Every structure is written in structure tokens, then in C-alpha cells.
Amino acid sequence: MALFHVRMDVHIPLDLDPDVRAETVAREKAYSQQLQRAGKWPQIWRIVGQYSNFSIFDVESADELHEILFNLPLFPYMDIEVTPLTRHGSDVKD
Numbered sequence: 001m002a003l004f005h006v007r008m009d010v011h012i013p014l015d016l017d018p019d020v021r022a023e024t025v026a027r028e029k030a031y032s033q034q035l036q037r038a039g040k041w042p043q044i045w046r047i048v049g050q051y052s053n054f055s056i057f058d059v060e061s062a063d064e065l066h067e068i069l070f071n072l073p074l075f076p077y078m079d080i081e082v083t084p085l086t087r088h089g090s091d092v093k094d
């Protein structure tokens, strides 16, 4: 198991065809929700005031995360920053 913190900043071009935009955003939502239900994407938070999110991914490996991110329908329009996480030595949870 490997946990990653991911920031996604979305920059859809203003001149993208509105139908293509709507269809891509709908596919992104379905893809994201499928991964959330599967437990791979346990948290997603909107960053207030921005078309951006902070997410936590719970995956087997960096390779799996890369595959997930690379297949995001909005991937061509995103800047993505990935931070690997490990347990803090002071964490009281087991």
C-alpha cells in the first residue's frame, strides 16, 4: 500500500468546444467516482476559489498512481503535483 497526496490544477482552454468540454468533465467525474468507490481515491477536496483539488490516493505503487493519473480524461488540461506520504512517527493511531 502506498499513499500519495496529489494536487490537480485544471486549465481547460477557453476555446474548447463546449460539448467536448461537457463530455470530458462528465467522463472525468465518472472515472473519479469509480476509483473513489474502489477505495483507490479515498479523499477529494476542492481548493476554495480555484479549479483545483487536493486528493489522497491509496494505491499499490507509484506505477499504479501514474497509470490512474495518466488516464484522467482531464489529464491533458491539468498540472499535477504528487507528494508521497509515509506515517508520522508521532501519530497515535495504530
Ligand SMILES: O=C(O)C[C@H]1C=CC(=O)O1
Residues within 6 Å of the ligand: 008, 010, 028, 029, 030, 032, 051, 052, 053, 074
Ligand atoms: O474538478 C476537479 O478538481 C478535476 C477532476 C477531479 C475529479 C473530477 O471529477 O474532476
